[in-house]
Amino acid sequence: MSYREKSVWAEVLVTVLVWGVYFLNLSGHVLNGGGLEEPGFAGAWGGRFVETLIAAIIAQIILTSIVGALTPKAERQARDERERAYRWRSQAVGFHALIILLFSLGFFLFAAGGLTGAMGQEGGTPALQTLTSNSLVLAANGVVAAVILAELVAFSMELFLLRRGR
Template sequence: MSWREKNLWCETLISALVSVYFFYHSFAILLSLDADSAFPVRDLTRLIISTVILSIILSTVLFTLLRMLSGDHSATVEPSDERDRLFELRSNQVGYWTLCVITAFVIGAIVINTTSADSDTLQLNIPMSPLLIAQALIAALTLASLAKAASALFYYRRGY
């Protein structure tokens, strides 16, 4: 396994763990709000700070372990060749299309929610606060990043 692929595995694991932590806590904060509640600035600020700290700690631990377990401490990263660039381009496409599809779903939910409020026949009431929309867009960015990393790992494992 190349150093680039090992790095990608660590980055993907860190992204997944930090994302689960962030979204679990942020949705818990959002779901605990009442309709007339104030914006939870203090709670969200604490969550963002703790998420950044968790990310730094996980990155330090995992990349240190990777470096220690790799055996060759003097090895430098090999220069990227055309295969690496092709894998990166393909995985960028997967991430881009993932982001486009999820963003289209978020926009569709906003439009349907707005339209159903004005319609007598279509009665869908999806709670779409600005905070929830922001969370959905952050989730879209996160899922696109994870899709990009997963597809790059797939291409590295496949080998062509």
């Protein structure tokens, strides 16, 4: 396994574990009705977001150091054209995924906002009221989720190309 492939696996591991826990907790919290009308919702999840971001950075630094220590120097320094080409190709795929995810998110928010407005805030369901009162927090998290999912698509594509592609 080349240095680049090990590095991508490390990035996948950090992304899935650290951000996966954050978004599982957030979605579980919202779907279970928690935080629907909480005044401190934005502050609480803003704090958890920053904690998660710091955890992801620290985990990435540690794993990158371990991968570096386990790889010979010559292999680390190789500037491989095949790996570079696969990286660019994967990032292009990830970019398309990001566009689709952001477009879908925009559509969802637009539809939810329209529904909420049509029904009136008092008459809306609790889920729609959540979108109304904490819409910016949820929208921001949706954008972050879209970026992270797009990164995972790019990582997956790169790993596929490195292992099997041409």
